[in-house]
Structure formats: C-alpha cells, structure tokens
Amino acid sequence: MIEWLIGLPTDTPLLAAPMAILVAALALAFVRVVRGPTIPDRVIALDLMASLVVGLLLLLGAVLDLLAIVDIAIVLALIAFLTTVAFASLIERRTRE
Amino acid sequence: MSEIVSGLLALAGALLMLIAAIGLLRMPDFYTRMQAAAKAGTLGILLIVAATGITLGSVSALLHALLASLFFLLTTPVAAHLLGRAAYLSGIRPWVLHDDLAGRYHPSTHELSGEPSAAPPEPDVSQ
Amino acid sequence: MNLFLLNVLLAIVWTMAVGRFTFQQLSLGFLLGFLVIVVIEPLWGKQAYTPRVWRTLRFTGFFLWEMFLSNLQIAYDVLTHRLYARPQIIAVPLDTRTAAEITLLANFLTLTPGTLSLDVSTDRQTLYVHAMYVKDRERFIDEVKRGLEARLLEVLR
Numbered sequence: 001m002i003e004w005l006i007g008l009p010t011d012t013p014l015l016a017a018p019m020a021i022l023v024a025a026l027a028l029a030f031v032r033v034v035r036g037p038t039i040p041d042r043v044i045a046l047d048l049m050a051s052l053v054v055g056l057l058l059l060l061g062a063v064l065d066l067l068a069i070v071d072i073a074i075v076l077a078l079i080a081f082l083t084t085v086a087f088a089s090l091i092e093r094r095t096r097e
Numbered sequence: 098m099s100e101i102v103s104g105l106l107a108l109a110g111a112l113l114m115l116i117a118a119i120g121l122l123r124m125p126d127f128y129t130r131m132q133a134a135a136k137a138g139t140l141g142i143l144l145i146v147a148a149t150g151i152t153l154g155s156v157s158a159l160l161h162a163l164l165a166s167l168f169f170l171l172t173t174p175v176a177a178h179l180l181g182r183a184a185y186l187s188g189i190r191p192w193v194l195h196d197d198l199a200g201r202y203h204p205s206t207h208e209l210s211g212e213p214s215a216a217p218p219e220p221d222v223s224q
Numbered sequence: 225m226n227l228f229l230l231n232v233l234l235a236i237v238w239t240m241a242v243g244r245f246t247f248q249q250l251s252l253g254f255l256l257g258f259l260v261i262v263v264i265e266p267l268w269g270k271q272a273y274t275p276r277v278w279r280t281l282r283f284t285g286f287f288l289w290e291m292f293l294s295n296l297q298i299a300y301d302v303l304t305h306r307l308y309a310r311p312q313i314i315a316v317p318l319d320t321r322t323a324a325e326i327t328l329l330a331n332f333l334t335l336t337p338g339t340l341s342l343d344v345s346t347d348r349q350t351l352y353v354h355a356m357y358v359k360d361r362e363r364f365i366d367e368v369k370r371g372l373e374a375r376l377l378e379v380l381r
Contacts, residue, residue, distance in 0.1 A: 014104025015152070018111035018145070025111070028118035032130075040184035041127055047176060048121060048134045051169075052114055055145045058165075059107060062152035070149060070161050074168065081172040088179035095187045113295060120302040128354050129309055132340045133298050139335060140295045156247040174334035174341075175327075181342045181354070195361075197315040197352060209345045209352075 015059050022059070026052045043087045050080030103151040110144030113137045126192035127184055135177040142169050227265065227273035231257045276379070283379045287332060290372075294337035297357070309356040313342065316351045316365050319373060326351070329376055336372065 029052065032045035054073045061069030120133025143166050150162025185191070231254060238253025239245045262274050301308050320326050326348060330341035338357040344350070358364045 014100060015107050015148070018104075018107040018148075021108075021111035021115050025115040025118035028115070028122055032118075032121045038127060038184070038187075038189055040180055040187070040189060041130065043180060044127075044131050044134050044177075045121055047180075048114075048117055048138055051138050051142050051173075052118075055110065055114060055142055058145050058149040062103070062107075062149040065153065067153060067155070067158055067161065070153075070158065070165070074161070074165050077165070077168065077172070081176055084176040085179055088176070088183040091180075091183040091187050095183075113299070116299045116302050120298060123302055124309075125307065126311075128340065128342075129311060129356060132338070132354070132356060133302055135334055135340060136291075136294050136298050137302075140291055159247065170335075171331065174331040177334055178330060178341055178343075181340065185342060191311065191313060191354065193311045193313055193354075195312045195314075197313050209343055 015063050019056060019059050019063075022052050022056050026056075039087075039091060043084060043091075047080060047084045050076065050083075054080070099151050099154065103148040106144045106151065107148035110141045110148060113141030113144065117141060127189050128181065128191045128193075131177055131181060135173055139169060139173045142173075227261055227268065231261055231273075233257075234260060279379050283375050286375060287336075290336040294335065297337050301356075309338075310358070311354060311356045312358055312361070314353050314355055314358065314361055314364060316353055316368055318344075318349055318351055319369065320377065321348070325376070325380055328380070329373055332372055332376065333368070339368075 026049060029045050029049045033042050033049070036042055054077045057069055057073035057076065061067065061073065114137065117134050117137035120137060121130050124130040124133055146162050146165045146169070150159050153159075234257030235250055235253035238256060239249045242249050242253075258274075258277070265274055318326065318329075320329050326344055330344065330351060333339050333341045333351075333353060338355055340354040342352045342354050344352070353368070355364060
C-alpha cells in the first residue's frame, strides 16, 4: 500500500497506516478552517494543520530513510510557530485601536 | 523489533493528532478547542518524532529527534498561550461557569491586574 | 555545575578507554561516571549535584505521566458522546518569580490535565488558567501550587 501511496519501494510498511490517519486529520482540521466562526479558531486549525504536515514529513523521512526531510520538517514547524505568533499579535493589536 | 516499536509509536501519535482534529470540530467554544489541539497535538507530534528517530536509528537522527521534541515541547504551549490571550482581548467570550479574567484587562493599554479592580466584578455567567 | 562537568569529562575518558567514540559508549560512560560521582560526592563537601539529578528525573517522570493522563482525558471527552467539560477561568497566585520560571510553569500547565494557561498579570503575581474539569476552586489552586509549582521550583532552585 505504501508503495502505491508514495510511488517508491520501502522496507517500513508499518508507517503507512499512521500516514493515512494524518491525512484524514488534515481534512477534518480543514473543515474547522473553513467553518470558522472566528479568526482565532481558523488560526488554531491552521496551526494544527501545519503540525499534521510536519508529522507527515517526518514519517516520509522515516519511510524513505532520508534525514534531510526531517530537517525540512523542523524548519516547517518553526515557520508555523512564527506564523501563529504573528497572527496572535496581529489580532491583539487590531483590538487595541 | 525496533520496526514494530516505531510503528506502534507512529500509530499512537497519528491517532492522537486525529483526536486533536476531531476535538477541534466537536468542542463547544474556542478555548476548549484550543485545549484539545494543544494537548493531543503536542503529544501526538512528539510520538511521531520518536518513531522517526527510532526508524532512522543513526546518532544524528536521534539528536535531531531530541532537538525537535524540545522544540515542540516549548513552542506549542507558547503559541496556545499567545493565541488565547489575543482571542480573549479580541472579545471572544469563553463558555465558562466562572470567569476570573472578566474586567481585569485595562481596556486601552491591555495591562492585566492581578486583583479585581475597584469596579465591582461582573456577575458569574452560569450557563 | 562543577560535578556535571566532571561527569562529562568522565564520559569522554570512558570513550577514550574503550576506544570507540559512539553515542552508545558516550551514554554508557556518562552513566558510569554518574555512579562514580554518587560514591565520591561526600568528599566534595556541600554540592547538590546528585540530589538535583534525582529531582529532575522525578519531575520528568511526573510530567510525562501527567501528560499521558491529560491526553487520555481529552481523548475520552472528545470521543464519547457526552461532554464532561465544565470550564472555568481561575486566577492562581504565583510563587515563581523570574520570567523563565513563569514560562516553564505556564508551559507545563498547558500540557497537564484539563488546564491551559491564558495570561500572566502585568505584575507577575497571578496566572490566569482555563481549567476544564474543576469541581473545587480552592483545592485546584492548592493542587497546582503544591503539585506542579512546588516540584518545578524544587528542580530549578
């Protein structure tokens, strides 16, 4: 199944199910992004989506035996954190005026 | 052996992140949603990091995993904390039995006092 | 801190003695060095290295257990049909003083069962906590102060 998922042969088939679950969670979190109702709701949903993609990248790195993907995942996590912080300060600053 | 361990860790982590996403959909208000996302999301990603470290197995992979776990342990709660404060200030009322924060922010400077201000506190919003 | 450096030194000496500088040998050397230090620490006079390591380990165990419990609780509440949460926002008076201590306490509180730290008052005396499963407010405040805060200060000070 995992070969079908990523198009490459691997020797760690046990990681396919977690990856599928993460994709399902990604879809659910996206529902919250669309539905809102407030901006902070959308921001936490986006933050969770970013961590889900980080998880997917990490598992992909494990499956392909590529440490570089883990580096990419860490950088993505950093960017997601900074984005959330920026959104928080934006929301707060807008209420101060 | 290590393959099975890492598979189970990854499965548990992915299920926790799925629970975080379901919690995001099912919880009644913003703050409870954030609790679900912050807790289940953090432990979920930590388990996945551990699974990746074990699968790759090399020293540098394990060090990467350690670094990434420390990073997640520190940043996820900080992001939740900042977002919670911003949401409260932007006027999203929590669905709570009792709110100690009510009326304690200075309306324009956003300074937060530790004690109830001179004005009488708002009555409990029991629901 | 002095004895910690000695411990690192002992670990490196161990890898030199074995002749293989690998992660496994380094950790084994660290462990053996720690055992040596447990034995010789009384000779140093008053140094609190090993008790501190024990306290840190105990705190780590306690924290991991709490984190496990909190996830179990959240999972149960999310997956069952009924909602058990009865949230409140509670002001907790702080004994922690420095910014680092407060940050760590707020972080750990967010990850432990049913609580989420929302904000710290400007004078750093009060932490506002969103708690989901609190029946008795006074007892909750007492639990936070004697459980998490006291243990954290034990490790940090």
